[in-house]
Amino acid sequence: xxxxxxxxxxxxxxxxxxxxxxxxxxxxxxxxxxxxxxxxxxxxxxxxxxxxxxxxxxxxxxxxxxxxxxxxxxxxxxxxxxxxxxxxxxxxxxxxxxxxxxxxxxxxxxxxxxxxxxxxxxxxxxxxxxxxxxxxxxxxxxxxxxxxxxxxxxxxxxxxxxxxxxxxxxxxxxxxxxxxxxxxxxxxxxxxxxxxxxxxxxxxxxxxxxxxxxxxxxxxxxxxxxxxxxxxxxxxxxxxxxxxxxxxxxxxxxxxxxxxxxxxxxxxxxxxxxxxxxxxxxxxxxxxxxxxxxxxxxxxxxxxxxxxxxxxxxxxxxxxxxxxxxxxxxxxxxxxxxxxxxxxxxxxxxxxxxxxxxxxxxxxxxxxxxxxxxxxxxxxxxxxxxxxxxxxxxxxxxxxxxxxxxxxxxxxxxxxxxxxxxxxxxxxxxxxxxxxxxxxxxxxxxxxxxxxxxxxxxxxxxxxxxxxxxxxxxxxxxxxxxxxxxxxxxxxxxxxxxxxxxxxxxxxxxxxxxxxxxxxxxxxxxxxxxxxxxxxxxxxxxxxxxxxxxxxxxxxxxxxxxxxxxxxxxxxxxxxxxxxxxxxxxxxxxxxxxxxxxxxxxxxxxxxxxxxxxxxxxxxxxxxxxxxxxxxxxxxxxxxxxxxxxxxxxxxxxxxxxxxxxxxxxxxxxxxxxxxxxxxxxxxxxxxxxxxxxxxxxxxxxxxxxxxxxxxxxxxxxxxxxxxxxxxxxxxxxxxxxxxxxxxxxxxxxxxxxxxxxxxxxxxxxxxxxxxxxxxxxxxxxxxxxxxx
Amino acid sequence: xxxxxxxxxxxxxxxxxxxxxxxxxxxxxxxxxxxxxxxxxxxxxxxxxxxxxxxxxxxxxxxxxxxxxxxxxxxxxxxxxxxxxxxxxxxxxxxxxxxxxxxxxxxxxxxxxxxxxxxxxxxxxxxxxxxxxxxxxxxxxxxxxxxxxxxxxxxxxxxxxx
Ligand code: FES
Ligand code: FES
Numbered sequence: 001x002x003x004x005x006x007x008x009x010x011x012x013x014x015x016x017x018x019x020x021x022x023x024x025x026x027x028x029x030x031x032x033x034x035x036x037x038x039x040x041x042x043x044x045x046x047x048x049x050x051x052x053x054x055x056x057x058x059x060x061x062x063x064x065x066x067x068x069x070x071x072x073x074x075x076x077x078x079x080x081x082x083x084x085x086x087x088x089x090x091x092x093x094x095x096x097x098x099x100x101x102x103x104x105x106x107x108x109x110x111x112x113x114x115x116x117x118x119x120x121x122x123x124x125x126x127x128x129x130x131x132x133x134x135x136x137x138x139x140x141x142x143x144x145x146x147x148x149x150x151x152x153x154x155x156x157x158x159x160x161x162x163x164x165x166x167x168x169x170x171x172x173x174x175x176x177x178x179x180x181x182x183x184x185x186x187x188x189x190x191x192x193x194x195x196x197x198x199x200x201x202x203x204x205x206x207x208x209x210x211x212x213x214x215x216x217x218x219x220x221x222x223x224x225x226x227x228x229x230x231x232x233x234x235x236x237x238x239x240x241x242x243x244x245x246x247x248x249x250x251x252x253x254x255x256x257x258x259x260x261x262x263x264x265x266x267x268x269x270x271x272x273x274x275x276x277x278x279x280x281x282x283x284x285x286x287x288x289x290x291x292x293x294x295x296x297x298x299x300x301x302x303x304x305x306x307x308x309x310x311x312x313x314x315x316x317x318x319x320x321x322x323x324x325x326x327x328x329x330x331x332x333x334x335x336x337x338x339x340x341x342x343x344x345x346x347x348x349x350x351x352x353x354x355x356x357x358x359x360x361x362x363x364x365x366x367x368x369x370x371x372x373x374x375x376x377x378x379x380x381x382x383x384x385x386x387x388x389x390x391x392x393x394x395x396x397x398x399x400x401x402x403x404x405x406x407x408x409x410x411x412x413x414x415x416x417x418x419x420x421x422x423x424x425x426x427x428x429x430x431x432x433x434x435x436x437x438x439x440x441x442x443x444x445x446x447x448x449x450x451x452x453x454x455x456x457x458x459x460x461x462x463x464x465x466x467x468x469x470x471x472x473x474x475x476x477x478x479x480x481x482x483x484x485x486x487x488x489x490x491x492x493x494x495x496x497x498x499x500x501x502x503x504x505x506x507x508x509x510x511x512x513x514x515x516x517x518x519x520x521x522x523x524x525x526x527x528x529x530x531x532x533x534x535x536x537x538x539x540x541x542x543x544x545x546x547x548x549x550x551x552x553x554x555x556x557x558x559x560x561x562x563x564x565x566x567x568x569x570x571x572x573x574x575x576x577x578x579x580x581x582x583x584x585x586x587x588x589x590x591x592x593x594x595x596x597x598x599x600x601x602x603x604x605x606x607x608x609x610x611x612x613x614x615x616x617x618x619x620x621x622x623x624x625x626x627x628x629x630x631x632x633x634x635x636x637x638x639x640x641x642x643x644x645x646x647x648x649x650x651x652x653x654x655x656x657x658x659x660x661x662x663x664x665x666x667x668x669x670x671x672x673x674x675x676x677x678x679x680x681x682x683x684x685x686x687x688x689x690x691x692x693x694x695x696x697x698x699x700x701x702x703x704x705x706x707x708x709x710x711x712x713x714x715x716x717x718x719x720x721x722x723x724x725x726x727x728x729x730x731x732x733x734x735x736x737x738x739x740x741x742x743x744x745x746x747x748x749x750x751x752x753x754x755x756x757x758x759x760x761x762x763x764x765x766x767x768x769x770x771x772x773x774x775x776x777x778x779x780x781x782x783x784x785x786x787x788x789x
Numbered sequence: 790x791x792x793x794x795x796x797x798x799x800x801x802x803x804x805x806x807x808x809x810x811x812x813x814x815x816x817x818x819x820x821x822x823x824x825x826x827x828x829x830x831x832x833x834x835x836x837x838x839x840x841x842x843x844x845x846x847x848x849x850x851x852x853x854x855x856x857x858x859x860x861x862x863x864x865x866x867x868x869x870x871x872x873x874x875x876x877x878x879x880x881x882x883x884x885x886x887x888x889x890x891x892x893x894x895x896x897x898x899x900x901x902x903x904x905x906x907x908x909x910x911x912x913x914x915x916x917x918x919x920x921x922x923x924x925x926x927x928x929x930x931x932x933x934x935x936x937x938x939x940x941x942x943x944x945x946x947x948x949x950x951x
Contacts, residue, residue, distance in 0.1 A: 015883040018891030019875070019898065021826020021866035028825035117809075199830045199838060199892040199926050250828075250892030251926050283831040505890030505927050671886040678929030679889065706835035706924065714930040715917035743929075 005517045005524060006734075009671030012510045013524070018248075025248045026203040026218045031276040034205070035064050036116040037269055038123040039262060039279070040109040041288065042101035045137070045360040045699020046148065047130035049099055049108060056125040057111055062118030065273060066126065068109045069096035074234050074268055077261055077324075080226075080478040081331035086160035088476075091151035091358070093324040095234075095261035095268075101130070102150055102323035103360050104701055105288030110265055112277060135360035135699035139320035140297045142357050150323055150358040159321055159356040160330055164338040166350045166413035174312030174349040178303030182311065185304075185385040190768050191296035191374045193320070193693035194686075195287055195709055196367045200250020202290055203280040204263040206270035216243045217267050221259075222252040223542020224502055226479060228534045230259040230327075235267050246532040249504030253683070254366035255290050256504070257544050258327035262289075287704050292693055293367020295320035296333060296374055302382035303349075308392050310401045312349035313341050315378060321356045322363035328477075329365045330356055335475045336371030336463070336545075342412040343379035344423045344461040344637060345401040350414045360699040366544060368683055369744040372462045380458050380749035384756065385765070394753070395436060398459050399424065408730040416463065418635045419729045419737075422663070423459050426725050430457070430639040430661040433723060439643065447761055452646040454758025458639065458750040464738035465550030465634030465729075482629035483552040484538040487516065487559040489567075489622040491609040493602035495520065495527040497559070500540015501552035502532045506740060507672040508548055512556055514668050515734070519560035520567075521587020521601055538625060546636070546738025549668070550729070555628035557733045562624035570604040570622075573615040634729050634737035638662035640681075640746040642754040651777025653689060653755055659721040660746065664739040665728045673739050674722055680743020681720060686712045687744075688751035692770045710770075759783075795859055799824065800868025810856045814848075815839045817855035818865060826866040826895050830924065837923030840896035841865050847903040849922075866895035869902060877943045878902050881936040889927035896923045901937045909944045911937065 017023040054066040076093045096107045109126050113119035134148040141147060142157040150157055165171060178184045198220075205218040215237045221227045224244040232239045249256065262279055270277040281290065300315035319333030338352030383401075387394035403410055405422040412418060439455055446453040466472075469480040486498040497516055503509070513527040530536050540552060564584070571589035572579040581592045590598040604622070607613070611620035643657040660677055667673045690710040694702040703709040728735025748769075755771050756764070762783040767775050792807040799822060806821040815832065818824040818841070827850060830836035834852040841850045842864035869876045878901050881887070888894040897920060904911055904919040911919070916937045917930075925933065 009886070011883050012886055012888070014891065015886075015888055018888045018894050019866075019879045019882050020870060021824070021895050023891070024825065025828075025892065027829075028819075030820075030823075197924075197926055198890075199836065199924060200828070200890070201830070248891065251890040253926065283833065283836070507886075507889065675886050675889055675928055675932055678931045679927045680929075682929035683926070705833060706831050707833075711924055711926070712930075713924065714920040714934065715914075717930060720929070720931055 005514045006668055007666065007670070009669055010510065010514065010524065012507050012672065013513060014507060014509050023248045025200055025250055026205055026220050027280045029205045029218055031205065031207055034276040034278055035112050035114055035273065036119045037110050037112045037266055037277050037279040038116065038119040039107045040111060040123045040126045042097065042104060042106040042108055044101060044130050044132050045104050045135035046133040047101050048133060049097065049101065050129040050131055052109060053127040054109065056127065057122040060118065060122035060125055062114040063122045064112045064114065066109060066111050069094060069098035072096055072265065072268060074264055077259060077264065078230065079325035079327065079329065081328045082476040082478060083160060083162055083330045083334050084476045086162035086334065088160040088330060089154045090325055091154055095264050103362055104699055105285065105362060106323065107261055110269065112269055112273065137359050137361050137695045137697065137699050139295060139318040139357040139359055142359050143318065143355065150360055154358050157358040159325060159358055162334040162354045164352050164414055168351065171312055171314055171349040171351040175303045178311055182303060182305045183386065183389050184301055185382055185389050186301040187381060187385060187766065189298040189300060189378055189381065191294040191298065191377065192769055193295040194293040194367055194691050195693055196253040196255035196291065196293055197711055198251035198253055198255055201281045201283060201286045202256065202262065204266040205276060205278045206267040207276040208270040208274060210274050214241045214243065215267060215271065216245065217263065218245045218247055219263055220249050220256050221246040222249070222256045222502055222504055222544050224532055224534050225500055225539050226542055227259050231264060231267055234264045235271065243535045246502050246504070252504050253368040254293065254370055254544060257542070258291060258365055283706060284704055287709065288701055289362055291326050291365035292322065292362050293364065294374060295364050298378055300378045300382060302386055304386055306390070308390050308397045308400050310345055310347050313347050313379065313382065314351040315341065317352065317354045319354055319356050320359050320361065320364055322359060322361045324363050326363035326365035329363060331475065331477060332366055332371040337375050339414050339416055340372050340375035340463060341379060342414055343376060344403060344459045346403050348413050361695055368680065369741045372741065373684065373745045373748055376460050376462065376745045377749045380753060384753045395431065395457050398427065402459060417632060418461060419632055419731055420727045421461055421635060421637050422725060422727050423461065423637055426637060426639040426661045426663055427459050429723055429725060430641055430659060433659050433721060434641045452648055452758040454754045455641060455643050456750045456752065456754030456757060457641045458746045460746045461635050461637040462742060462745050463633045463635055464546035464741060465630060466545035466547045467633045468631060469629050479541055481541055482627055483540040483555045484625065484627045485552065485555040485559045486538055486625040487556065487563050487623060489563060489605040491606050493526065493605060495522050496530060497527065497556060498530045498537045499552050499556060500538050501548045502543045503548055504543060506543065506548060506676065507669065511549065511668040511672060512553065515553060515557055516560050519557060520564055546740040549736055550634045550732060550738050551628060551630050553736060554630065554733050555626045558628060559624045559626035562626060563622060566608065566622060566624065567601045567604040569615060569618065570608045571599040574599050574604065574607060631731045634732065636662065636664045636737040636739060636742050638742060638746060640750045642750045644751070644754045644758055646755065646758045646776060648780055651773040651775070651780060653771055653776060655718055657718060657721065660743065661723045661725060662739065662742050663725045663727050664737040665735045666726055667724065668736065676739045677722055677743045678720055680741060681747040682712050682717065684744040684747030685751055688748045688769060688771060690770050690772060795856060797859060797863060798861065799863045800865060808855055812855050813851055814853045814855045814858050815850035818850060824865045824867055828892055828895055837896045837900065838893055840899045840923065842899050842903060845903065845906060847900045864899065866898055869898060876902060878905060878936065878940040881940040885932045885936040885939060887928060887932040887936040893923060893925040897925065897933055904937065905941055905944055909941050909948060911941055
């Protein structure tokens with residue numbers, strides 16, 4: 001019996017260095033002779049630059065150089081997701097604004113000095129004169145005639161208009177029929193802007209070696225190979241002379257996918273000045289210029305029969321893009337959003353129209369879940385609205401429409417093929433943990449006493465593990481989406497595995513070592529996972545979209561299996577047996593029937609490396625590399641429930657229970673899976689209850705500090721009750737799916753629907769998120785004034 | 790501002806450095822003493838990432854001038870272990886998986902250690918309140934709170950055995 005480390009919650013191999021402070025994040029690097037860069041930023045959301053005077057800054061103590069947009073010859077930062085068929089406009093995104101600034105935080109100059117204090121002092125002396133222009137911040141208003149134009153070459157501020165449809169005629173028919181003889185529910189949903197707020201601010205350290213003509217950039221990146229690709233295009237340094245290192249990275253949640261002007265400027269400044277340059281953003285810069293998430297205004301509706309069979313869903317989405325199109329931005333409210341409108345349900349008619357809109361605000365891009373939380377929210381919201389309208393139990397309505405269990409592919413009307421799912425299985429498990437019927441009885445009694453108690457239940461399916469490269473090409477993503485891995489066994493019998501993906505908190509140094517341990521029999525302690533350095537790792541497209549384990553993990557498994565087959569052949573040769581007669585267990589290759597005649601994988605490695613006596617045709621050494629391009633996305637799913645009670649006097653929402661049943665296929669390390677789910681849930685609850693970016697009508701960011709932007713804190717949550725079902729992905733070599741985003745995707749609608757359920761006796765149907773106490777209190781007051789219960 | 794010589798007692802050692810009297814304890818620890826385990830997430834006293842112990846109390850090092858900390862005993866995450874023996878809370882963090890990206894971890898460890906030094910019977914509420922000034926974006930706090938509970942339990946059984 002082979003012992004398996006798969007499925008055990010072993011301690012994380014990352015932790016010894018993290019819990020003792022013995023590790024380095026980008027801002028921790030100090031290089032000899034290093035100078036410090038500060039970006040001078042626009043205080044206006046929209047203005048013409050009339051003059052820039054850098055003389056005082058240049059004369060300030062310790063200043064090495066000051067540059068404006070006129071001095072920096074870099075091309076603009078590219079957008080890398082060019083969604084086809086959408087009439088996409090890609091306005092130029094200069095690394096420093098030359099004549100017009102388009103949002104608060106837009107860079108206009110850089111100041112470099114011998115330390116960061118002197119650089120900041122000098123930055124304050126850069127005199128920029130502006131002619132302030134009218135600004136636009138609301139993505140729906142921005143499309144109206146007469147709205148200020150963010151870019152002259154983007155009429156009506158519409159960067160793209162994209163439609164996905166199962167067939168417009170069918171969709172129209174479904175809604176016409178439902179209007180005539182069934183039901184239609186509608187809602188205008190505001191998916192408020194969110195701040196990703198990785199706890200580590202972005203930072204870059206660039207070092208130009210003028211003799212070797214090599215550029216090294218330490219960068220807070222989720223995808224150092226993409227960063228290298230783009231920085232190479234911007235600086236002209238060829239990729240083989242450009243090394244990007246993502247050392248320890250303190251969280252990303254999508255905000256560290258893009259290459260921003262700041263990193264490119266740091267690299268350029270080091271090349272220009274011939275010394276290492278560091279730039280680190282302040283938290284206020286992080287909130288002003290690091291990408292934001294969500295920002296949709298949606299008009300959505302769902303059609304159904306009177307028996308509660310859903311016949312159609314459609315939506316029109318105004319998706320705020322901010323002042324420039326960030327790296328992946330156009331793909332988020334389109335491909336990753338509109339294609340998710342089927343959710344976990346059989347819906348024959350689906351249509352999404354998504355309009356990408358430029359506004360005088362920070363660029364919007366992928367934030368944890370990226371497009372799918374927005375989709376799941378509107379689907380789940382409409383299902384609950386439908387249940388209320390039909391006076392049906394929302395769980396019963398879901399049950400009626402869930403896609404039946406499938407193990408190997410299910411086509412939904414919008415054109416995706418889900419890989420595997422058993423939604424009802426997850427739902428049943430959830431309901432029994434929650435004691436749904438018992439809760440409804442308790443709720444009925446509580447309502448008698450005027451208490452506002454509610455439950456929200458979500459059944460979701462999501463799309464992750466991005467994704468087949470062919471699909472990437474078809475949907476306009478300007479990159480591949482494969483991963484690669486090298487597994488190398490040293491003659492002394494340790495394993496080094498190099499991956500192109502770049503985990504930054506998700507624990508793959510542990511889970512990937514577990515995978516290799518199972519495949520090759522090495523103890524986890526003897527396996528090192530190398531990532532985050534373009535010079536030490538093979539190419540890969542990075543860690544986002546819950547793709548590291550589904551895609552990079554698959555490359556790793558297959559590379560390990562190649563090593564194993566080579567070791568088996570070597571062992572057979574040493575044992576003078578036929579390869580077909582060799583059995584394997586726990587790192588040993590044995591002659592079938594004589595288990596005492598064996599060679600370990602270490603023996604085989606040593607002899608293959610010495611190469612004194614190799615079988616015919618075998619190359620020396622013990623390593624293998626593997627590219628892996630997934631045949632499909634992975635579709636994790638599950639069911640979540642929340643129970644809330646609202647204090648009618650204050651509007652405070654108290655979260656009493658949160659139960660999640662998730663299915664990401666087999667779990668490599670349940671402790672790490674739980675951690676991912678916890679973190680995801682809290683981020684989604686944050687959107688529902690407390691987080692939200694506010695700009696005033698002039699484009700000033702009012703939530704510019706951690707005091708003004710309310711992130712969830714340690715004292716807000718009950719103990720989460722987690723459980724799982726296991727439905728393997730049919731196309732993954734070990735059946736696993738991603739789990740990094742499910743919590744965020746499911747929890748926002750779960751909480752929201754719970755609050756609306758609690759408020760139902762008052763006739764309240766909608767409150768804009770976040771559901772803060774003042775907003776809920778006001779809705780209760782308004783409802784009472786109108787004569788609600 | 791002219792630098793001036795300052796003496797610090799950090800992690801059981803006395804160190805003399807030349808630093809600007811306008812610099813914060815955070816800046817001096819990171820930049821002059823290379824104690825980069827001390828993190829910064831806002832430098833405005835809003836995130837807790839820079840928490841260190843000053844005479845045993847958790848302090849936001851971004852809000853304290855270094856010069857004020859001269860005569861005090863300062864503990865950073867680098868000094869939390871006793872020799873090769875991890876603090877029970879460090880141990881518990883690893884066992885519960887309470888760190889993900891690790892960036893907030895030093896701050897939580899020091900806030901948690903300060904609580905445990907005073908109270909080895911903290912209730913869940915007391916733990917949540919003690920940690921409410923530290924922000925974490927990765928973990929959802931659950932495993933951090935569980936780690937403090939686990940460490941408390943271990944510290945109780947050690948002190949009761951004595
Ligand atoms: S850096 Fe001190 S509280 Fe944030
Ligand atoms: S572990 Fe990443 S912020 Fe807490």
